[in-house]
Amino acid sequence: MKSEPQVINNEHDKLPAALAPELDIVLRVNGHDRTITVRPWVTLLDALRGRLDLTGTKKGCDHGQCGACTVLVNGKRINSCLTLAVMQTGNDITTIEGIAQDGMHPMQQAFIDHDAFQCGYCTPGQICSAIGMLNEGHAHTRGDVQELMSGNLCRCGAYTNIVDAIMEVKEAQGNE
Amino acid sequence: MNNFTYIAADTPKQAANIISQNPDAAFIAGGTNLIDLMKENIAKPNQLIDLNKIPGLDEITELPDAGLRLGALARNADTAYHPLVQERYPLLADAILAGASAQLRNMATNGGNLLQRTRCYYFYDIATPCNKREPGSGCAAYDGYNRMNAILGSSEHCVAVFPSDMCVALAALNATVNVSGATGERQIPFNEFHRLPGDTPQLDNNLQHGEIITSIDLPPGGLNKNYSYLKLRDRTSYAFALVSIATAFELKDGLIVDARIALGGVAHKPWRVTEAEEFLKNKQPAKESFTQAATLILKGAVGLKHNAFKIELAKRAIVRNCLTALNPDK
Ligand SMILES: Cc1cc2nc3c(=O)[nH]c(=O)nc-3n(C[C@H](O)[C@H](O)[C@H](O)COP(=O)(O)OP(=O)(O)OC[C@H]3O[C@@H](n4cnc5c(N)ncnc54)[C@H](O)[C@@H]3O)c2cc1C
Numbered sequence: 001m002k003s004e005p006q007v008i009n010n011e012h013d014k015l016p017a018a019l020a021p022e023l024d025i026v027l028r029v030n031g032h033d034r035t036i037t038v039r040p041w042v043t044l045l046d047a048l049r050g051r052l053d054l055t056g057t058k059k060g061c062d063h064g065q066c067g068a069c070t071v072l073v074n075g076k077r078i079n080s081c082l083t084l085a086v087m088q089t090g091n092d093i094t095t096i097e098g099i100a101q102d103g104m105h106p107m108q109q110a111f112i113d114h115d116a117f118q119c120g121y122c123t124p125g126q127i128c129s130a131i132g133m134l135n136e137g138h139a140h141t142r143g144d145v146q147e148l149m150s151g152n153l154c155r156c157g158a159y160t161n162i163v164d165a166i167m168e169v170k171e172a173q174g175n176e
Numbered sequence: 177m178n179n180f181t182y183i184a185a186d187t188p189k190q191a192a193n194i195i196s197q198n199p200d201a202a203f204i205a206g207g208t209n210l211i212d213l214m215k216e217n218i219a220k221p222n223q224l225i226d227l228n229k230i231p232g233l234d235e236i237t238e239l240p241d242a243g244l245r246l247g248a249l250a251r252n253a254d255t256a257y258h259p260l261v262q263e264r265y266p267l268l269a270d271a272i273l274a275g276a277s278a279q280l281r282n283m284a285t286n287g288g289n290l291l292q293r294t295r296c297y298y299f300y301d302i303a304t305p306c307n308k309r310e311p312g313s314g315c316a317a318y319d320g321y322n323r324m325n326a327i328l329g330s331s332e333h334c335v336a337v338f339p340s341d342m343c344v345a346l347a348a349l350n351a352t353v354n355v356s357g358a359t360g361e362r363q364i365p366f367n368e369f370h371r372l373p374g375d376t377p378q379l380d381n382n383l384q385h386g387e388i389i390t391s392i393d394l395p396p397g398g399l400n401k402n403y404s405y406l407k408l409r410d411r412t413s414y415a416f417a418l419v420s421i422a423t424a425f426e427l428k429d430g431l432i433v434d435a436r437i438a439l440g441g442v443a444h445k446p447w448r449v450t451e452a453e454e455f456l457k458n459k460q461p462a463k464e465s466f467t468q469a470a471t472l473i474l475k476g477a478v479g480l481k482h483n484a485f486k487i488e489l490a491k492r493a494i495v496r497n498c499l500t501a502l503n504p505d506k
């Protein structure tokens with residue numbers, strides 16, 4: 001029989017008795033200023049999904065280990081599960097909902113053309129991460145793409161097609 | 177996460193003043209380690225002091241002696257790809273890029289990297305004893321699943337390893353950590369920054385509560401010709417090291433005039449053995465000498481039930497990485 005785990009480390013007596021006050025903050029998401037009221041511990045990921053109804057960004061592990069929550073902040077990809085909403089004021093946040101300009105973003109189209117997903121759960125994170133990677137400009141070879149996309153896990157194992165899709169967009173950009 | 181208040185600091189001094197008045201406050205930089213630990217109920221600060229809005233702390237600047245100053249708030253990615261780091265300290269760039277993922281490196285800061293906590297499974301599992309998390313409770317890793325744990329410098333109280341890649345290169349490069357506190361500033365040589373567990377494994381390093389890391393200095397002479405960072409792990413990317421090695425040589429007239437070998441993933445701090453480095457000096461670079469140096473570095477290594485393989489793995493990796501450092505471009 002499995003015994004109940006013993007919790008050794010649960011004294012919260014040093015914590016303030018009253019809940020920390022709510023803070024009114026402005027987040028600039030997909031080009032719009034959005035005012036929300038949050039407690040300090042709300043992550044950017046939970047603010048996007050729970051407060052702003054932008055549920056395209058996914059929660060996989062909530063610990064920086066899977067990349068499903070990847071969004072772009074000032075053009076750079078980050079894990080939105082490991083930052084607090086209150087820390088992101090003044091930054092330009094782009095989620096999967098904000099990447100399409102006139103019609104689909106080329107990366108979205110390439111993912112469709114290459115069948116670069118099965119269940120699709122990792123896909124928003126993969127696409128934001130791939131766009132961020134091409135912005136960063138350090139991926140030169142297929143091997144670089146594999147290495148620099150390692151922060152995005154795909155449990156369906158669509159990796160080969162994901163790299164194909166990214167390579168197509170990368171090569172098209174290079175030929176412009 | 178627990179209940180905490182949040183404040184963004186404007187200057188290092190203000191940050192140090194706020195934290196020195198509250199023993200349960202913590203700084204937050206990239207957040208990639210601290211928020212994870214708070215979600216796991218391991219770190220429970222009652223106040224977070226955000227360092228990200230302090231101007232100037234994220235800069236990378238040349239020092240008058242041709243060394244380089246890495247701001248504590250500069251991101252790991254911006255540091256690794258910085259032209260001066262790439263040119264003068266490629267060993268550091270390679271070590272940073274071997275760690276974590278691109279997303280995490282975009283958030284993680286240099287100061288935070290030095291202060292990241294161990295990845296020991298039992299430190300992370302609050303249902304088990306761990307002297308580092310809960311002093312006096314015991315060490316579950318000692319007789320537990322200790323594949324990722326230490327083979328050098330551990331104690332009966334703690335067999336955790338320090339997981340950073342960046343810090344292995346910083347140790348090899350003789351970096352210095354610049355620290356500022358409410359009572360003034362001080363410099364800590366890199367090899368004295370982190371500490372061995374002994375009977376106080378709850379202390380990872382010699383930074384005091386109330387002190388803030390402002391920058392890390394690299395001395396001139398980045399050993400940028402003969403160097404190599406090798407990281408061995410259970411998958412090729414996005415995994416912590418079983419063993420990692422930063423190696424750099426300065427060669428003159430066919431002889432080794434300076435040798436640096438630092439190991440990661442094997443101890444509670446980046447592991448360097450002066451005796452082995454001295455042994456290599458004024459010798460021709462040859463496999464036989466590298467093998468002898470590897471034996472000196474692993475002297476006193478103790479294997480636990482699941483990690484004894486790391487002793488032989490580390491020895492072979494040292495030799496291989498010394499050979500790679502002779503021809504880094506191949
Ligand atoms: C899934 C995953 C995989 C990873 N893989 C690797 C890997 O392979 N190799 C590797 O090396 N690392 C790896 N990391 C760890 C990562 O490098 C660290 O989390 C990161 O470097 C911490 O920096 P940060 O700025 O985010 O720190 P934070 O989380 O903000 O802070 C960490 C600690 O440092 C303190 N602190 C931060 N800045 C300062 C300052 N200037 N002065 C004083 N105190 C300060 C904070 O109070 C806190 O205690 C991984 C992390 C994750 C989540």
Ligand code: FES
Nearest residue numbers: 060061062067081
């Ligand atoms: S949900 Fe953020 S990395 Fe997995």
Ligand code: FES
Nearest residue numbers: 118120154155156
């Ligand atoms: S498509 Fe299912 S996880 Fe990637």
